[in-house]
Amino acid sequence: MGDQEEKGIYLFCGIQTEQDGDSFGTVEIEGTEREIFTIGYKDAAMVVAEVPMKIYHPNRDNLMFHQNTVSKVMEQNNTVIPISFGNVFKTRDDVKVLLENLYPQFEKLFPEIKGKIEVGLKVIGKKAWLENKVNENPEAVKKAAAVKGKSEAASYYERIQLGGMAQKMVQEIQDDIKTEIFSPLEKTAEAAKANESLSETMLLNASFLVDRDKEELFDEKVNEAHEKWKDKVDFKYTGPWPAYNFINIRLTVEES
Amino acid sequence: MAVQKSTDSSSLAEVIDRILDKGIVIDAFVRVSVVGIEILTVEARVVIASVDTWLRYAEAVGLLRDEVEEEGLPAQSNERGNAQFSI
Numbered sequence: 001m002g003d004q005e006e007k008g009i010y011l012f013c014g015i016q017t018e019q020d021g022d023s024f025g026t027v028e029i030e031g032t033e034r035e036i037f038t039i040g041y042k043d044a045a046m047v048v049a050e051v052p053m054k055i056y057h058p059n060r061d062n063l064m065f066h067q068n069t070v071s072k073v074m075e076q077n078n079t080v081i082p083i084s085f086g087n088v089f090k091t092r093d094d095v096k097v098l099l100e101n102l103y104p105q106f107e108k109l110f111p112e113i114k115g116k117i118e119v120g121l122k123v124i125g126k127k128a129w130l131e132n133k134v135n136e137n138p139e140a141v142k143k144a145a146a147v148k149g150k151s152e153a154a155s156y157y158e159r160i161q162l163g164g165m166a167q168k169m170v171q172e173i174q175d176d177i178k179t180e181i182f183s184p185l186e187k188t189a190e191a192a193k194a195n196e197s198l199s200e201t202m203l204l205n206a207s208f209l210v211d212r213d214k215e216e217l218f219d220e221k222v223n224e225a226h227e228k229w230k231d232k233v234d235f236k237y238t239g240p241w242p243a244y245n246f247i248n249i250r251l252t253v254e255e256s
Numbered sequence: 257m258a259v260q261k262s263t264d265s266s267s268l269a270e271v272i273d274r275i276l277d278k279g280i281v282i283d284a285f286v287r288v289s290v291v292g293i294e295i296l297t298v299e300a301r302v303v304i305a306s307v308d309t310w311l312r313y314a315e316a317v318g319l320l321r322d323e324v325e326e327e328g329l330p331a332q333s334n335e336r337g338n339a340q341f342s343i
Contacts (some may be wrong), residue, residue, distance in 0.1 A: 014280070058276060060268055067271045071263055082279030089287055102280070119261055120270060198273075219261070226259045228313040238270045244278040252283040 008053035009095050012036070012069045013242060014081035014102070016110045017045050024076065027069045030062070033055045036069060039092055041099045041221040044106045046083075047073050048095060056086050070242055078212065079114045081106060083241040098251075105249060116190055118246065119239030121222065123177055123204035125170075129232040130201060133169060140165045170200065176235075177203045181225045188218050193245050203233060207245035215240075 010029070015022070017038070022045065024036040037046040047069070056062050066085045074080050089095050099106075134140050140247055143162050147155045178194065182204055186192040189208035197205050210218045227234045263270070 011282075058272070063268065063271050063275060066275055067263065070275075082275070084277060084279050084281045087282045087287060098282075120273075129294040155266045219258075222261075223258050235259050236267075236270075237259050238263055238267050241263060241274060242279070244274040247279050249280045250283075251280065 006053040007050050008090055009048045009092055010034075010051045010056070011046045011087045011089065012049070012066060012256075013073055013083050014099070014106060015045050015047055015073060015077045016043055016079035016106070017077065017112070017138065018043060022047075022076070024069070024073055027065055027072075028182060029065050030056075036072075039095045039102060041096060042151075044103055044110075046095050046099050051088065053088060053090070056088065058085055074117075074240065074242060079110050080242040081109055081113070081247060082244045102251075103248070109247060113209075113243050113247070116209050116239035116243065117212060117215065119204050119208050119210055119218065119237065120241065120245045121181075121185070121204065121208070121238075122198075122202060122236040123181060123229070124199075124234045124235055124236065125173065125201045125203050125229075127201070130173075133173070134166070137165070137256075140169075170188065170203070176205050181194065181229070182206055185195045185218070185221055185225070188214060188221050191246055196246070207241075209243055209246050210239075217235075 015038070017040070020038075020040055022038050024047060026035050028034075029049065034049040034051055036047060036049050038047055040046075049069075064083060069105070070080065070082060089098065122251055134144075140162065143158060143165070147158045147162060150158075151200045152159070182192065182194060185206075185208060189210050191209040193207045195205045195207065197203070207216070222235070222237055226237075229235075
């Protein structure tokens with residue numbers, strides 16, 4: 001233990017940088033302060049820390065040390081390529097080899113993401129509003145009344161039909177929200193992506209790539225939409241993130 | 257009164273949603289064998305300006321998800337109450 005521990009290099013993100021040795025301070029990883037440093041190649045660098053070689057579990061503290069470090073880097077650098085959580089390489093040379101191999105991709109990515117941030121917008125339907133919507137549908141109300149008082153087994157097919165109705169309704173609301181909220185915001189963004197909803201009442205789960213110059217304008221647009229919809233839905237607006245949803249690089253080793 | 261964005265720790269679910277399987281995702285095998293290997297397969301897809309379906313690497317993520325559920329779920333289910341942002 002202690003000094004005898006095997007060390008590895010933990011990866012936070014890639015950046016574009018003209019200088020060697022950017023300084024991003026330290027980060028506390030599982031109780032120990034670690035220095036954040038860079039490993040460079042041409043105008044690219046990996047932001048890393050030396051840590052004990054082991055598997056880092058994605059618990060709250062660990063996820064947050066990763067995220068907080070990336071946020072800190074983003075405050076100083078406007079071209080950040082996000083790397084997923086938990087990657088530890090054996091040596092600095094390994095990281096360098098990796099960066100050299102990734103460089104052609106980085107070169108293409110840098111101009112695309114320079115000065116841009118990702119923001120997330122989740123729209124969640126308020127329960128009362130959704131229930132009201134259901135009550136506007138006479139067929140659903142009738143069916144729901146018919147199911148009441150019956151055993152689950154006796155009303156099995158009716159329950160399935162009810163479920164189908166509810167799903168169709170939510171789908172229709174999701175389509176409305178896409179037209180009314182997502183599409184207008186997409187126009188102010190450089191790129192937009194609608195991910196799958198994570199729960200039944202989530203009506204929109206979107207990410208937008210926004211130019212820093214248009215960040216304020218985009219915030220305003222989100223607020224305008226919120227003003228219009230706030231009685232019906234809740235907004236969960238997050239960012240700035242690095243472009244997690246707009247960069248998809250999968251690395252595997254080809255066995256030859 | 258405005259909706260303001262943030263990335264603070266109250267949004268752990270948002271963090272999980274991003275940092276586990278998005279951005280650059282590295283196969284565990286790359287991590288243990290990178291030195292001397294010249295043939296790294298880079299499957300890059302930059303989805304700038306498009307709305308492609310996300311390729312989910314279910315196995316890899318599935319492994320991680322269990323851990324998250326153990327330690328991260330209470331925070332996530334709080335979030336379902338979604339009362340944290342200022343309206």
